[in-house]
Amino acid sequence: MGEWMTVTDPDLSSESKNICQYTSETKMSPSSLYSQQVLCSSIPLSKNVHSFFSAFCTEENIEQSISYLDQELTTFGFPSLYEESKGKDTKRELNIVAVLNCMNELLVLQRKNLLAQENVETQNLKLGSDMDHLQNCYAKLKEQLETSRREMIGLQERDRQLQCKNRNLHQLLKNEKDEVQKLQNIIASRATQYNHDMKRKEREYNKLKERLHQLVMNKKDKKIAMEVLNYVGRADGKRGSWRTGKTEARNEDEMYKILLNDYEYRQKQILMENAELKKVLQQMKKEMISLLSPQKQKPRERADDSTGTVISDAEEDAGELSRESMWDLSCETVREQLTNSIRKQWRILKSHVEKLDNQVSKVHLEGFNDEDVISRQDHEQETEKLELEIQQCKEMIKTQQQLLQQQLATACDDDTTSLLRDCYLLEEKERLKEEWSLFKEQKKNFEKERRSFTDAAIRLGLERKAFEEERASWLKQQFLNMTTFDHQNSENMKLFSAFPGSSDRDSLTVHSRPRQKKPHGVSNGSPVCTSKLTKSLPASPSTSDFCQTRSCASAHSSINVLNITPEETKPNQVGREGTNQKWSMASRPGSQEGCYSGCSSTYTNSHVEKDDLP
């Protein structure tokens, strides 16, 4: 405080002189009008002062009051009201100029104090509202906490109940199991008992049967007989043969012959089936090889381990194939080889399909620039790159924000001096008022723009998602196309694999080219936004330039900003609290500076709206 006081003092005195002249000579000048207004505005105060003075100073005690005032003022560091005394005896004359100066200074001080008070009040208000908000937040959070706590208790209770139920069910299950075991034991014991009884009864029954048999046989039942007119010849025309050891052996032989025949028949059938299956396998293998071999020409260029083994495998298999055709039906070794080779081929096919999958994904990202197969790594790199870019853009935005803030902050520091100046430069003030209104309008525009920007960002997100989906579906389709192609036949496959996606690529480049042209387009896809972004984002130097110019322009207007922003931003903040809490919360710590949030909000808007500025 003391510093500027000393610096500006002489300046002030000279200016005040000028004002004195103005007021005395040209009474109809605009500045005088203003001063009159000022005076008018301070009429009630002056009245008070007058009444106060009337109490303080009367006709009788002018001298004393003047000397008192002089004393008081000198103690406060003002120059003396009296003229320099030329002699000790002479009565000191009241210096009107000094009085006026003092008065002016006092007035200035008063105004400043008022201003400061107002500031403090507004800040107080703001802090109060902040406080309210925070209290609200606190209450809300407390409530939330309470509800979540209650919920948790409820859940715990439910959990406990469920556990209890579970335990009960476990117990029941165990009981049931026990019951089942018991019942099974009962059944088993009953069964054994039943079997035992049955056996006993059967023995009795057998005894009876034996007895009956004996009775029936011993009776020499005459009735048991066969009456036949004449014996007929055997169906085969042969005579019955005696039972001898020879016939027994013959029967055995015959039986084994029958069994052997059956086994031979079955073996033949199995062999036939095996041969069929082998044929199918061979064919499958051949087709696999023919299907895979053209693919291998290209990966050969890569120094990839897996592809190398693949090629060697294929060559081996080709050798095996010829060998197998030689051996054909012998089982063990060939079978193993065949299954192994089929397994290998299958693995190759699998890896190939996976590769195709990768290829498709990369192709989709990069377009069909190179004919090389695109690996998943590249794809990931690409996404990483894009993410990095987004990060950079974000950082840039942040730095720009900071820059603007600093700019405005410095303006805030300067504003005390400019305020002083402003009091006198009334015309300028008028001009600035106009400018302020313009600025407000612009701000409104910025607000609008900002909204559109956020909308665009949302749209961007959606479009990005849609794009992702589209990509996924395209990948799938491509892969399916490839596989269905695989199924067709090997010749088609060869054609296809020789020019992978040659027909598709043309159509695809159409899709992919525009994306390549605008690198940001891949990430956002919104044309409206990108055009804006490409103009605004990479032009960081230009924005900094803009900041500078802006600071020049606002060097004068910043005081207005300072004056108004607290009132202006408040509704703004209230509005924003609803829409995006983050913003207001983030700006709060800086709100001590009074205009921080206002600045930041204007910053973003101005940043976007740069083109509209003259």
Next chain:
Amino acid sequence: MNFSEVFKLSSLLCKFSPDGKYLASCVQYRLVIRDVNTLQILQLYTCLDQIQHIEWSADSLFILCAMYKRGLVQVWSLEQPEWHCRIDEGSAGLVASCWSPDGRHILNTTEFHLRITVWSLCTKSVSYIKYPKACQQGVAFTRDGRYLALAERRDCKDHVSVFVCSDWQLLRHFDTETQDLAGIEWAPNGCVLAVWDTCLEYKVLLYSLDGRLLSAYCAYEWSLGVKSVAWSPSSQFLAVGSYDGKVRILNHVTWKVITEFGHPATVNNPKIVVYKEAEKNPRLALGRLAFPLPRAAAGPASTTESKYEVASAPVSLQTVKPVADRANPRIGVGALAFSPDNYFLATRSDSVPNAVWIWDIQKLRLFVVLEQLSPVRSFQWDPQQPRLAICTGGSKVYLWSPAGCVSVQVPGEGDFQVLSLCWHFSGDSLALLSKDHFCLCFLETGERVGTAFGRPGDHT
């Protein structure tokens, strides 16, 4: 489709000769032999008592008539009508009689399964086989007629004896790991013998001809087990129907289950065609109204015409609730039959008595379900083609082939309740048996199945 006139019959005894030339039928104690084509009586034999069982010899030269009540078997020759043979089992009694595959021996089982007597028509020799087991199916000949497998019970253990039929020599004798053997059946190739245990225990054993145990299969424990068993004609599959309402198909390589056919009461798969028999003209005759006899109630479709309708997707079949406290509950798969070409398997679940399930054996899945208006009494495959004849005890015979199915009303005055049926081996005709009568049903020989059988309901 033509029908012959109706002939008299008793005890459902009517059989085509194996060579397909003759038709034997019994009326009380008379045996009538007819020519299949002309249906003229060729021979008429008179037995000593009411005939209870008849059987053609494999060469169609002889026919035996068993009169169990009197313990008598009479054999007649077609070539020599004057030739006769009478076998008396005397006081030993008789419960079963059958031909040996060579057509020169008769196997008589005496009462209480004391023994099996083998009578020869060629020589005076008589053989006895002791300890035959009294069971559902204790005697089984191989299809080529070479071997006889016989279930025996000795010392409270089950045994199987394999005899050579040519000289009745014992070839193999082995005990089986069964609690209480219920039946034996040779595979059509004559190399594998399936043995199954009593219904109290699910157990199927497979023995080689030389007595080796090839495999034992048990699907589950505790509850009632095997109810029916059937070999596929190719010996490739063994279908085992059980009391849990499922058919399990074992394969001939590993003797493991390759599939299970359940018989749920609802058919949900829309791919499966469900033919539902429906009354065509549900007009009630006045007489029927006047006499709501139990018989009429039992066979509501006996007089009205019926047709098949294709039911749409979820079809719920009529089920009977088994009585829990009775023996031999009406549950489980009680009948199984493979078509002669191995392509189809027809089954009947006793808890869904009105339905016949036909399974596609190539695809091992359900193919068609036929739901009749009354319980299915029996079904039999045409020996020549996949064509199934079904009877339900009503006056209709039902035929199914892959092309479709038809319901055929047996013409004639009064009710002709088809209780049983048997195919001629050529598949050209079908004998329909009722309680007192039989008639022949001639199927168009010139036409093939596809043309002979229109879509369901085309003609009835």
